Amino acid sequence: MKVKAAVFEGVGKPIQVEELDLQDPQEGEVLVRLAAAGVCHSDFHVVKGEWASDSGSLVLGHEGAGVVEKIGSGVTTVAVGDHVILSWVPYCGVCRYCQAGKPALCPKVEQTAYLNVQYDGTSRLSRDGEVVSSYLATGAFADHVVVHETGAVPIRKDAPLDRAALVGCAVATGVGAVINTADVRPGDSVLVIGCGGVGLSVIMGAKLVSAGQIIAVDMSDKALDLAKALGATAVINPSSTDVTVAVSELVGEAGLDWAFEAIGLKSTIEQAYELIAPGGTVVVVGQSADGVTIEIDPMVMSDREKSIIGCNYGSSRPAIDFPRLIDLYMAGKLDLDGLIGHTARLDEIGDAFERMRRGEGGRTVIRYDNA
Ligand SMILES: NC(=O)c1ccc[n+]([C@@H]2O[C@H](COP(=O)([O-])OP(=O)(O)OC[C@H]3O[C@@H](n4cnc5c(N)ncnc54)[C@H](O)[C@@H]3O)[C@@H](O)[C@H]2O)c1
Ligand SMILES: [Zn+2]
Ligand SMILES: [Zn+2]
Structure with a gap:
Protein backbone atom coordinates (compact mmCIF):
# COMPACT_ATOMS: atom_id res chain seq x y z
CA MET A 1 0.00 0.00 0.00
CA ALA A 170 8.06 10.29 26.96
CA VAL A 171 5.59 9.07 29.58
CA ALA A 172 6.73 5.44 29.71
CA THR A 173 10.30 6.71 30.11
CA GLY A 174 9.75 9.59 32.54
CA VAL A 175 7.11 8.07 34.80
CA GLY A 176 8.85 4.68 34.55
CA ALA A 177 12.15 6.25 35.60
CA VAL A 178 10.49 7.21 38.89
CA ILE A 179 8.40 4.13 39.60
CA ASN A 180 10.39 1.32 37.93
CA THR A 181 14.05 2.35 37.57
CA ALA A 182 14.21 4.34 40.80
CA ASP A 183 12.27 3.73 43.96
CA VAL A 184 11.10 7.21 44.95
CA ARG A 185 9.29 7.04 48.30
CA PRO A 186 6.59 9.44 49.57
CA GLY A 187 8.31 12.54 50.89
CA ASP A 188 11.62 12.01 49.05
CA SER A 189 13.13 15.10 47.45
CA VAL A 190 13.50 14.97 43.67
CA LEU A 191 15.42 17.19 41.26
CA VAL A 192 14.64 17.05 37.53
CA ILE A 193 17.16 18.64 35.16
CA GLY A 194 15.60 19.21 31.73
CA CYS A 195 11.85 19.61 31.45
CA GLY A 196 10.99 18.48 27.93
CA GLY A 197 8.50 15.66 27.34
CA VAL A 198 10.68 13.23 29.28
CA GLY A 199 11.57 15.50 32.23
CA LEU A 200 7.96 16.68 32.56
CA SER A 201 6.93 13.03 32.73
CA VAL A 202 9.47 12.47 35.51
CA ILE A 203 7.76 15.33 37.36
CA MET A 204 4.34 13.72 36.82
CA GLY A 205 5.73 10.43 38.10
CA ALA A 206 7.22 12.10 41.18
CA LYS A 207 3.88 13.75 41.92
CA LEU A 208 2.08 10.43 41.41
CA VAL A 209 4.17 8.73 44.13
CA SER A 210 3.83 11.72 46.50
CA ALA A 211 7.43 12.83 46.41
CA GLY A 212 8.17 15.73 48.75
CA GLN A 213 9.95 18.56 47.01
CA ILE A 214 9.98 18.31 43.22
CA ILE A 215 12.53 20.82 41.92
CA ALA A 216 12.61 21.48 38.18
CA VAL A 217 15.58 22.95 36.29
CA ASP A 218 15.41 24.20 32.70
CA MET A 219 16.84 27.05 30.61
CA SER A 220 13.39 27.68 29.13
CA ASP A 221 10.83 29.59 31.20
CA LYS A 222 8.05 28.06 29.07
CA ALA A 223 9.24 24.58 30.07
CA LEU A 224 9.36 25.68 33.72
CA ASP A 225 5.77 26.99 33.53
CA LEU A 226 4.65 23.55 32.34
CA ALA A 227 6.75 21.91 35.06
CA LYS A 228 4.90 23.94 37.70
CA ALA A 229 1.54 23.07 36.21
CA LEU A 230 2.43 19.36 36.25
CA GLY A 231 3.61 19.21 39.86
CA ALA A 232 7.00 20.89 40.38
CA THR A 233 7.09 22.54 43.79
CA ALA A 234 9.99 24.85 42.81
CA VAL A 235 11.61 25.83 39.52
CA ILE A 236 15.11 27.08 38.72
CA ASN A 237 16.35 28.68 35.51
CA PRO A 238 20.17 28.30 35.47
CA SER A 239 20.51 31.26 33.13
CA SER A 240 19.55 33.58 35.99
CA THR A 241 19.99 31.53 39.18
CA ASP A 242 22.83 29.46 40.66
CA VAL A 243 21.41 25.92 40.73
CA THR A 244 23.68 24.65 43.54
CA VAL A 245 22.78 27.52 45.86
CA ALA A 246 19.06 27.35 45.04
CA VAL A 247 18.84 23.57 45.54
CA SER A 248 20.69 23.64 48.85
CA GLU A 249 18.40 26.41 50.12
CA LEU A 250 15.36 24.37 49.11
CA VAL A 251 16.35 20.98 50.53
CA GLY A 252 18.29 22.24 53.57
CA GLU A 253 20.04 19.74 55.80
CA ALA A 254 17.91 16.83 54.67
CA GLY A 255 19.68 16.96 51.30
CA LEU A 256 18.59 15.77 47.90
CA ASP A 257 17.49 12.14 47.58
CA TRP A 258 17.12 11.82 43.79
CA ALA A 259 18.31 13.72 40.72
CA PHE A 260 16.90 12.78 37.31
CA GLU A 261 18.93 14.09 34.38
CA ALA A 262 16.66 14.33 31.34
CA ILE A 263 18.83 16.12 28.76
CA GLY A 264 21.92 13.96 28.21
CA LEU A 265 24.69 16.50 28.82
CA LYS A 266 28.01 15.77 30.52
CA SER A 267 27.77 19.02 32.52
CA THR A 268 24.29 18.38 33.90
CA ILE A 269 24.90 14.70 34.71
CA GLU A 270 28.03 15.68 36.65
CA GLN A 271 26.13 18.54 38.31
CA ALA A 272 23.36 16.14 39.34
CA TYR A 273 25.99 13.94 40.99
CA GLU A 274 27.35 16.92 42.92
CA LEU A 275 23.88 17.87 44.11
CA ILE A 276 22.65 14.58 45.57
CA ALA A 277 23.08 13.94 49.28
CA PRO A 278 25.19 11.07 50.65
CA GLY A 279 23.16 7.94 49.93
CA GLY A 280 21.39 9.71 47.06
CA THR A 281 21.01 8.55 43.48
CA VAL A 282 21.33 10.12 40.05
CA VAL A 283 19.11 8.54 37.40
CA VAL A 284 20.52 9.16 33.92
CA VAL A 285 17.49 9.33 31.65
CA GLY A 286 18.76 11.81 29.07
CA GLN A 287 20.83 10.32 26.27
CA SER A 288 24.06 11.92 25.16
CA ALA A 289 25.61 12.55 21.77
CA ASP A 290 27.97 9.88 20.43
CA GLY A 291 31.33 9.97 22.21
CA VAL A 292 30.34 11.88 25.36
CA THR A 293 31.85 10.62 28.64
CA ILE A 294 31.38 11.77 32.23
CA GLU A 295 33.83 12.16 35.09
CA ILE A 296 32.91 11.38 38.67
CA ASP A 297 35.10 10.96 41.73
CA PRO A 298 35.03 7.26 42.70
CA MET A 299 36.12 8.12 46.24
CA VAL A 300 32.97 10.20 46.71
CA MET A 301 31.00 7.32 45.24
CA SER A 302 32.24 4.80 47.79
CA ASP A 303 32.70 7.05 50.80
CA ARG A 304 29.40 8.92 50.44
CA GLU A 305 27.51 5.99 48.92
CA LYS A 306 26.37 8.10 46.01
CA SER A 307 24.85 6.10 43.16
CA ILE A 308 24.38 6.73 39.49
CA ILE A 309 22.01 4.48 37.60
CA GLY A 310 20.86 4.24 33.99
CA CYS A 311 17.33 4.19 32.68
CA ASN A 312 16.21 2.81 29.33
CA TYR A 313 12.52 3.29 28.45
CA GLY A 314 11.69 3.79 32.13
N1 LIG B 1 16.36 6.86 28.53
C1 LIG B 1 15.44 6.70 27.60
O1 LIG B 1 14.92 5.61 27.39
C2 LIG B 1 15.00 7.90 26.82
C3 LIG B 1 13.75 7.89 26.18
C4 LIG B 1 13.36 9.05 25.51
C5 LIG B 1 14.19 10.15 25.43
N2 LIG B 1 15.41 10.08 26.04
C6 LIG B 1 16.33 11.23 26.02
O2 LIG B 1 15.88 12.15 27.00
C7 LIG B 1 16.36 13.45 26.64
C8 LIG B 1 15.21 14.44 26.72
O3 LIG B 1 14.26 14.16 25.71
P1 LIG B 1 13.02 15.16 25.47
O4 LIG B 1 12.27 14.60 24.32
O5 LIG B 1 12.35 15.44 26.75
O6 LIG B 1 13.83 16.47 25.00
P2 LIG B 1 13.33 18.00 24.87
O7 LIG B 1 14.21 18.64 23.87
O8 LIG B 1 11.86 18.06 24.70
O9 LIG B 1 13.65 18.58 26.33
C9 LIG B 1 14.93 18.91 26.77
C10 LIG B 1 14.80 20.09 27.75
O10 LIG B 1 16.08 20.37 28.29
C11 LIG B 1 16.24 21.76 28.36
N3 LIG B 1 17.70 22.05 28.34
C12 LIG B 1 18.57 21.89 27.33
N4 LIG B 1 19.82 22.22 27.73
C13 LIG B 1 19.73 22.57 29.02
C14 LIG B 1 20.68 22.97 30.02
N5 LIG B 1 21.99 23.08 29.73
N6 LIG B 1 20.22 23.23 31.28
C15 LIG B 1 18.92 23.13 31.58
N7 LIG B 1 17.98 22.74 30.68
C16 LIG B 1 18.38 22.47 29.43
C17 LIG B 1 15.51 22.32 27.15
O11 LIG B 1 15.13 23.67 27.35
C18 LIG B 1 14.30 21.38 27.09
O12 LIG B 1 13.20 21.87 27.82
C19 LIG B 1 16.99 13.29 25.26
O13 LIG B 1 18.39 13.11 25.39
C20 LIG B 1 16.38 12.02 24.74
O14 LIG B 1 17.16 11.39 23.75
C21 LIG B 1 15.81 9.00 26.75
ZN1 LIG C 1 11.67 8.96 22.54
ZN1 LIG D 1 14.25 -11.12 25.26
Whole structure:
Protein backbone atom coordinates (compact mmCIF):
# COMPACT_ATOMS: atom_id res chain seq x y z
CA MET A 1 0.00 0.00 0.00
CA LYS A 2 0.99 3.65 -0.36
CA VAL A 3 1.71 5.63 2.80
CA LYS A 4 2.61 9.23 3.56
CA ALA A 5 5.85 9.56 5.52
CA ALA A 6 8.42 12.18 6.51
CA VAL A 7 11.77 10.98 5.17
CA PHE A 8 15.12 11.93 6.72
CA GLU A 9 17.92 11.80 4.12
CA GLY A 10 20.85 13.09 6.16
CA VAL A 11 22.02 15.86 8.47
CA GLY A 12 21.24 19.33 7.14
CA LYS A 13 18.82 18.11 4.45
CA PRO A 14 15.17 19.09 4.72
CA ILE A 15 12.80 16.37 5.90
CA GLN A 16 10.24 15.92 3.12
CA VAL A 17 6.84 14.26 3.26
CA GLU A 18 6.66 11.68 0.48
CA GLU A 19 4.60 8.74 -0.69
CA LEU A 20 6.29 5.41 0.10
CA ASP A 21 5.38 1.76 -0.46
CA LEU A 22 4.59 -0.27 2.65
CA GLN A 23 4.53 -4.07 2.43
CA ASP A 24 1.88 -6.12 4.17
CA PRO A 25 2.68 -7.35 7.69
CA GLN A 26 4.73 -10.56 7.62
CA GLU A 27 4.70 -13.35 10.19
CA GLY A 28 4.40 -11.90 13.72
CA GLU A 29 3.80 -8.35 12.45
CA VAL A 30 0.87 -5.94 12.42
CA LEU A 31 -0.18 -2.97 10.28
CA VAL A 32 -1.20 0.08 12.32
CA ARG A 33 -3.02 3.17 10.99
CA LEU A 34 -1.53 5.92 13.13
CA ALA A 35 -3.67 8.62 14.70
CA ALA A 36 -0.84 10.62 16.24
CA ALA A 37 2.90 10.69 16.88
CA GLY A 38 4.93 12.70 19.38
CA VAL A 39 8.24 14.37 18.54
CA CYS A 40 11.01 13.20 20.90
CA HIS A 41 14.57 14.42 21.30
CA SER A 42 15.72 10.91 20.37
CA ASP A 43 14.49 11.75 16.85
CA PHE A 44 16.22 15.12 17.06
CA HIS A 45 19.59 13.58 18.07
CA VAL A 46 19.58 11.88 14.65
CA VAL A 47 18.49 15.05 12.82
CA LYS A 48 21.32 17.00 14.46
CA GLY A 49 23.87 14.28 13.65
CA GLU A 50 24.57 13.62 17.34
CA TRP A 51 23.72 9.98 16.73
CA ALA A 52 25.23 8.67 13.53
CA SER A 53 22.76 6.84 11.30
CA ASP A 54 23.94 4.61 8.47
CA SER A 55 20.45 3.41 7.58
CA GLY A 56 20.16 5.62 4.48
CA SER A 57 16.68 7.03 3.90
CA LEU A 58 14.96 6.84 7.25
CA VAL A 59 11.47 7.53 8.56
CA LEU A 60 11.98 8.93 12.07
CA GLY A 61 9.42 8.91 14.90
CA HIS A 62 8.93 6.26 17.58
CA GLU A 63 6.19 7.62 19.86
CA GLY A 64 2.83 6.82 18.30
CA ALA A 65 -0.62 5.33 18.69
CA GLY A 66 -3.29 4.13 16.30
CA VAL A 67 -5.61 1.34 15.22
CA VAL A 68 -4.59 -2.12 13.97
CA GLU A 69 -5.72 -2.63 10.38
CA LYS A 70 -4.18 -5.98 9.46
CA ILE A 71 -2.26 -8.75 11.17
CA GLY A 72 0.31 -11.17 9.78
CA SER A 73 0.34 -14.93 10.33
CA GLY A 74 0.96 -16.20 13.85
CA VAL A 75 -0.03 -12.96 15.58
CA THR A 76 -1.79 -13.76 18.87
CA THR A 77 -1.54 -10.73 21.14
CA VAL A 78 -3.16 -8.09 18.90
CA ALA A 79 -6.33 -8.16 16.78
CA VAL A 80 -7.67 -6.05 13.91
CA GLY A 81 -9.48 -3.02 15.36
CA ASP A 82 -7.40 -2.91 18.54
CA HIS A 83 -6.21 0.51 19.65
CA VAL A 84 -2.48 0.28 20.25
CA ILE A 85 0.47 2.28 21.50
CA LEU A 86 3.69 1.65 19.59
CA SER A 87 6.63 0.41 21.63
CA TRP A 88 10.21 0.76 20.39
CA VAL A 89 11.36 -2.30 22.27
CA PRO A 90 10.21 -5.30 20.22
CA TYR A 91 11.35 -8.18 22.44
CA CYS A 92 11.75 -11.96 22.33
CA GLY A 93 9.88 -12.86 25.52
CA VAL A 94 12.15 -15.76 26.47
CA CYS A 95 15.66 -14.40 27.14
CA ARG A 96 16.89 -13.79 30.68
CA TYR A 97 16.08 -10.07 30.46
CA CYS A 98 12.56 -10.67 29.19
CA GLN A 99 12.01 -13.26 31.89
CA ALA A 100 13.22 -10.77 34.49
CA GLY A 101 10.69 -8.18 33.27
CA LYS A 102 13.31 -6.01 31.54
CA PRO A 103 12.37 -6.22 27.85
CA ALA A 104 14.21 -2.97 27.01
CA LEU A 105 17.44 -4.91 27.64
CA CYS A 106 16.44 -7.85 25.39
CA PRO A 107 19.12 -8.54 22.73
CA LYS A 108 16.31 -8.46 20.15
CA VAL A 109 16.03 -4.69 20.70
CA GLU A 110 19.64 -4.26 19.58
CA GLN A 111 19.09 -6.55 16.59
CA THR A 112 15.90 -4.80 15.43
CA ALA A 113 15.11 -1.33 16.84
CA TYR A 114 18.72 -0.17 17.14
CA LEU A 115 19.43 -1.25 13.54
CA ASN A 116 16.13 0.23 12.26
CA VAL A 117 14.98 -3.17 10.91
CA GLN A 118 12.24 -5.68 11.60
CA TYR A 119 12.71 -9.16 13.11
CA ASP A 120 13.97 -10.69 9.85
CA GLY A 121 16.54 -7.93 9.38
CA THR A 122 14.65 -6.14 6.59
CA SER A 123 12.37 -3.12 6.29
CA ARG A 124 8.77 -3.02 5.09
CA LEU A 125 9.16 0.45 3.55
CA SER A 126 10.52 1.30 0.11
CA ARG A 127 10.50 4.05 -2.52
CA ASP A 128 10.76 3.08 -6.21
CA GLY A 129 12.19 -0.28 -5.09
CA GLU A 130 14.87 1.30 -2.85
CA VAL A 131 14.82 0.39 0.83
CA VAL A 132 13.64 3.02 3.31
CA SER A 133 14.23 2.22 7.01
CA SER A 134 11.94 2.74 9.99
CA TYR A 135 13.66 4.37 12.96
CA LEU A 136 13.74 2.11 16.02
CA ALA A 137 11.74 -0.45 14.01
CA THR A 138 8.84 1.99 14.49
CA GLY A 139 9.05 4.94 12.06
CA ALA A 140 6.05 6.76 13.50
CA PHE A 141 6.33 9.84 11.22
CA ALA A 142 4.20 7.94 8.71
CA ASP A 143 0.44 7.56 8.56
CA HIS A 144 0.75 3.73 8.61
CA VAL A 145 3.45 1.50 10.08
CA VAL A 146 4.21 -2.21 10.18
CA VAL A 147 5.70 -3.30 13.50
CA HIS A 148 6.30 -6.55 15.37
CA GLU A 149 3.35 -7.56 17.54
CA THR A 150 5.43 -6.96 20.68
CA GLY A 151 5.82 -3.38 19.42
CA ALA A 152 2.06 -2.72 19.39
CA VAL A 153 0.47 -2.69 22.84
CA PRO A 154 -3.35 -2.83 23.02
CA ILE A 155 -5.09 -0.28 25.22
CA ARG A 156 -8.69 0.59 26.09
CA LYS A 157 -10.68 2.11 23.23
CA ASP A 158 -12.09 5.10 25.10
CA ALA A 159 -8.66 6.73 25.54
CA PRO A 160 -7.81 9.56 23.09
CA LEU A 161 -5.08 8.30 20.78
CA ASP A 162 -3.15 11.60 20.64
CA ARG A 163 -2.64 11.39 24.41
CA ALA A 164 -1.93 7.68 24.21
CA ALA A 165 0.86 8.34 21.68
CA LEU A 166 2.86 10.18 24.35
CA VAL A 167 2.87 7.09 26.53
CA GLY A 168 4.90 5.31 23.84
CA CYS A 169 8.09 7.16 24.78
CA ALA A 170 8.06 10.29 26.96
CA VAL A 171 5.59 9.07 29.58
CA ALA A 172 6.73 5.44 29.71
CA THR A 173 10.30 6.71 30.11
CA GLY A 174 9.75 9.59 32.54
CA VAL A 175 7.11 8.07 34.80
CA GLY A 176 8.85 4.68 34.55
CA ALA A 177 12.15 6.25 35.60
CA VAL A 178 10.49 7.21 38.89
CA ILE A 179 8.40 4.13 39.60
CA ASN A 180 10.39 1.32 37.93
CA THR A 181 14.05 2.35 37.57
CA ALA A 182 14.21 4.34 40.80
CA ASP A 183 12.27 3.73 43.96
CA VAL A 184 11.10 7.21 44.95
CA ARG A 185 9.29 7.04 48.30
CA PRO A 186 6.59 9.44 49.57
CA GLY A 187 8.31 12.54 50.89
CA ASP A 188 11.62 12.01 49.05
CA SER A 189 13.13 15.10 47.45
CA VAL A 190 13.50 14.97 43.67
CA LEU A 191 15.42 17.19 41.26
CA VAL A 192 14.64 17.05 37.53
CA ILE A 193 17.16 18.64 35.16
CA GLY A 194 15.60 19.21 31.73
CA CYS A 195 11.85 19.61 31.45
CA GLY A 196 10.99 18.48 27.93
CA GLY A 197 8.50 15.66 27.34
CA VAL A 198 10.68 13.23 29.28
CA GLY A 199 11.57 15.50 32.23
CA LEU A 200 7.96 16.68 32.56
CA SER A 201 6.93 13.03 32.73
CA VAL A 202 9.47 12.47 35.51
CA ILE A 203 7.76 15.33 37.36
CA MET A 204 4.34 13.72 36.82
CA GLY A 205 5.73 10.43 38.10
CA ALA A 206 7.22 12.10 41.18
CA LYS A 207 3.88 13.75 41.92
CA LEU A 208 2.08 10.43 41.41
CA VAL A 209 4.17 8.73 44.13
CA SER A 210 3.83 11.72 46.50
CA ALA A 211 7.43 12.83 46.41
CA GLY A 212 8.17 15.73 48.75
CA GLN A 213 9.95 18.56 47.01
CA ILE A 214 9.98 18.31 43.22
CA ILE A 215 12.53 20.82 41.92
CA ALA A 216 12.61 21.48 38.18
CA VAL A 217 15.58 22.95 36.29
CA ASP A 218 15.41 24.20 32.70
CA MET A 219 16.84 27.05 30.61
CA SER A 220 13.39 27.68 29.13
CA ASP A 221 10.83 29.59 31.20
CA LYS A 222 8.05 28.06 29.07
CA ALA A 223 9.24 24.58 30.07
CA LEU A 224 9.36 25.68 33.72
CA ASP A 225 5.77 26.99 33.53
CA LEU A 226 4.65 23.55 32.34
CA ALA A 227 6.75 21.91 35.06
CA LYS A 228 4.90 23.94 37.70
CA ALA A 229 1.54 23.07 36.21
CA LEU A 230 2.43 19.36 36.25
CA GLY A 231 3.61 19.21 39.86
CA ALA A 232 7.00 20.89 40.38
CA THR A 233 7.09 22.54 43.79
CA ALA A 234 9.99 24.85 42.81
CA VAL A 235 11.61 25.83 39.52
CA ILE A 236 15.11 27.08 38.72
CA ASN A 237 16.35 28.68 35.51
CA PRO A 238 20.17 28.30 35.47
CA SER A 239 20.51 31.26 33.13
CA SER A 240 19.55 33.58 35.99
CA THR A 241 19.99 31.53 39.18
CA ASP A 242 22.83 29.46 40.66
CA VAL A 243 21.41 25.92 40.73
CA THR A 244 23.68 24.65 43.54
CA VAL A 245 22.78 27.52 45.86
CA ALA A 246 19.06 27.35 45.04
CA VAL A 247 18.84 23.57 45.54
CA SER A 248 20.69 23.64 48.85
CA GLU A 249 18.40 26.41 50.12
CA LEU A 250 15.36 24.37 49.11
CA VAL A 251 16.35 20.98 50.53
CA GLY A 252 18.29 22.24 53.57
CA GLU A 253 20.04 19.74 55.80
CA ALA A 254 17.91 16.83 54.67
CA GLY A 255 19.68 16.96 51.30
CA LEU A 256 18.59 15.77 47.90
CA ASP A 257 17.49 12.14 47.58
CA TRP A 258 17.12 11.82 43.79
CA ALA A 259 18.31 13.72 40.72
CA PHE A 260 16.90 12.78 37.31
CA GLU A 261 18.93 14.09 34.38
CA ALA A 262 16.66 14.33 31.34
CA ILE A 263 18.83 16.12 28.76
CA GLY A 264 21.92 13.96 28.21
CA LEU A 265 24.69 16.50 28.82
CA LYS A 266 28.01 15.77 30.52
CA SER A 267 27.77 19.02 32.52
CA THR A 268 24.29 18.38 33.90
CA ILE A 269 24.90 14.70 34.71
CA GLU A 270 28.03 15.68 36.65
CA GLN A 271 26.13 18.54 38.31
CA ALA A 272 23.36 16.14 39.34
CA TYR A 273 25.99 13.94 40.99
CA GLU A 274 27.35 16.92 42.92
CA LEU A 275 23.88 17.87 44.11
CA ILE A 276 22.65 14.58 45.57
CA ALA A 277 23.08 13.94 49.28
CA PRO A 278 25.19 11.07 50.65
CA GLY A 279 23.16 7.94 49.93
CA GLY A 280 21.39 9.71 47.06
CA THR A 281 21.01 8.55 43.48
CA VAL A 282 21.33 10.12 40.05
CA VAL A 283 19.11 8.54 37.40
CA VAL A 284 20.52 9.16 33.92
CA VAL A 285 17.49 9.33 31.65
CA GLY A 286 18.76 11.81 29.07
CA GLN A 287 20.83 10.32 26.27
CA SER A 288 24.06 11.92 25.16
CA ALA A 289 25.61 12.55 21.77
CA ASP A 290 27.97 9.88 20.43
CA GLY A 291 31.33 9.97 22.21
CA VAL A 292 30.34 11.88 25.36
CA THR A 293 31.85 10.62 28.64
CA ILE A 294 31.38 11.77 32.23
CA GLU A 295 33.83 12.16 35.09
CA ILE A 296 32.91 11.38 38.67
CA ASP A 297 35.10 10.96 41.73
CA PRO A 298 35.03 7.26 42.70
CA MET A 299 36.12 8.12 46.24
CA VAL A 300 32.97 10.20 46.71
CA MET A 301 31.00 7.32 45.24
CA SER A 302 32.24 4.80 47.79
CA ASP A 303 32.70 7.05 50.80
CA ARG A 304 29.40 8.92 50.44
CA GLU A 305 27.51 5.99 48.92
CA LYS A 306 26.37 8.10 46.01
CA SER A 307 24.85 6.10 43.16
CA ILE A 308 24.38 6.73 39.49
CA ILE A 309 22.01 4.48 37.60
CA GLY A 310 20.86 4.24 33.99
CA CYS A 311 17.33 4.19 32.68
CA ASN A 312 16.21 2.81 29.33
CA TYR A 313 12.52 3.29 28.45
CA GLY A 314 11.69 3.79 32.13
CA SER A 315 12.60 0.14 32.73
CA SER A 316 9.09 -0.46 31.38
CA ARG A 317 7.24 -3.66 30.65
CA PRO A 318 5.16 -2.15 27.84
CA ALA A 319 2.41 -4.78 27.83
CA ILE A 320 1.77 -4.20 31.54
CA ASP A 321 2.75 -0.57 32.02
CA PHE A 322 1.17 1.12 28.97
CA PRO A 323 -2.44 0.12 29.79
CA ARG A 324 -1.82 1.10 33.43
CA LEU A 325 -0.51 4.55 32.47
CA ILE A 326 -3.59 5.03 30.28
CA ASP A 327 -5.84 3.99 33.18
CA LEU A 328 -4.09 6.56 35.40
CA TYR A 329 -4.73 9.24 32.76
CA MET A 330 -8.38 8.26 32.40
CA ALA A 331 -8.73 8.39 36.21
CA GLY A 332 -7.35 11.94 36.25
CA LYS A 333 -4.13 10.95 38.01
CA LEU A 334 -1.72 11.62 35.15
CA ASP A 335 -2.09 14.89 33.24
CA LEU A 336 -1.16 13.87 29.70
CA ASP A 337 -3.11 16.88 28.36
CA GLY A 338 -0.67 19.18 30.16
CA LEU A 339 2.27 17.59 28.38
CA ILE A 340 1.20 18.74 24.92
CA GLY A 341 2.78 22.03 23.86
CA HIS A 342 1.71 22.09 20.24
CA THR A 343 -0.10 20.03 17.63
CA ALA A 344 1.05 19.90 14.02
CA ARG A 345 0.57 18.22 10.65
CA LEU A 346 3.17 15.78 9.34
CA ASP A 347 4.44 18.33 6.80
CA GLU A 348 5.24 20.68 9.71
CA ILE A 349 7.80 18.26 11.16
CA GLY A 350 10.70 20.61 10.38
CA ASP A 351 9.01 23.36 12.42
CA ALA A 352 8.45 20.87 15.25
CA PHE A 353 12.19 20.24 15.47
CA GLU A 354 12.86 23.98 15.40
CA ARG A 355 10.42 24.42 18.31
CA MET A 356 12.42 21.77 20.17
CA ARG A 357 15.70 23.52 19.36
CA ARG A 358 14.31 26.81 20.72
CA GLY A 359 12.96 25.12 23.90
CA GLU A 360 9.36 26.21 23.27
CA GLY A 361 8.07 23.79 25.92
CA GLY A 362 5.85 20.71 25.85
CA ARG A 363 5.58 17.87 23.37
CA THR A 364 4.67 18.53 19.75
CA VAL A 365 2.11 15.97 18.62
CA ILE A 366 1.64 15.21 14.93
CA ARG A 367 -1.99 14.42 14.12
CA TYR A 368 -2.68 12.28 11.04
CA ASP A 369 -5.57 13.10 8.72
CA ASN A 370 -6.80 9.52 8.90
CA ALA A 371 -7.28 9.62 12.69
N1 LIG B 1 16.36 6.86 28.53
C1 LIG B 1 15.44 6.70 27.60
O1 LIG B 1 14.92 5.61 27.39
C2 LIG B 1 15.00 7.90 26.82
C3 LIG B 1 13.75 7.89 26.18
C4 LIG B 1 13.36 9.05 25.51
C5 LIG B 1 14.19 10.15 25.43
N2 LIG B 1 15.41 10.08 26.04
C6 LIG B 1 16.33 11.23 26.02
O2 LIG B 1 15.88 12.15 27.00
C7 LIG B 1 16.36 13.45 26.64
C8 LIG B 1 15.21 14.44 26.72
O3 LIG B 1 14.26 14.16 25.71
P1 LIG B 1 13.02 15.16 25.47
O4 LIG B 1 12.27 14.60 24.32
O5 LIG B 1 12.35 15.44 26.75
O6 LIG B 1 13.83 16.47 25.00
P2 LIG B 1 13.33 18.00 24.87
O7 LIG B 1 14.21 18.64 23.87
O8 LIG B 1 11.86 18.06 24.70
O9 LIG B 1 13.65 18.58 26.33
C9 LIG B 1 14.93 18.91 26.77
C10 LIG B 1 14.80 20.09 27.75
O10 LIG B 1 16.08 20.37 28.29
C11 LIG B 1 16.24 21.76 28.36
N3 LIG B 1 17.70 22.05 28.34
C12 LIG B 1 18.57 21.89 27.33
N4 LIG B 1 19.82 22.22 27.73
C13 LIG B 1 19.73 22.57 29.02
C14 LIG B 1 20.68 22.97 30.02
N5 LIG B 1 21.99 23.08 29.73
N6 LIG B 1 20.22 23.23 31.28
C15 LIG B 1 18.92 23.13 31.58
N7 LIG B 1 17.98 22.74 30.68
C16 LIG B 1 18.38 22.47 29.43
C17 LIG B 1 15.51 22.32 27.15
O11 LIG B 1 15.13 23.67 27.35
C18 LIG B 1 14.30 21.38 27.09
O12 LIG B 1 13.20 21.87 27.82
C19 LIG B 1 16.99 13.29 25.26
O13 LIG B 1 18.39 13.11 25.39
C20 LIG B 1 16.38 12.02 24.74
O14 LIG B 1 17.16 11.39 23.75
C21 LIG B 1 15.81 9.00 26.75
ZN1 LIG C 1 14.25 -11.12 25.26
ZN1 LIG D 1 11.67 8.96 22.54
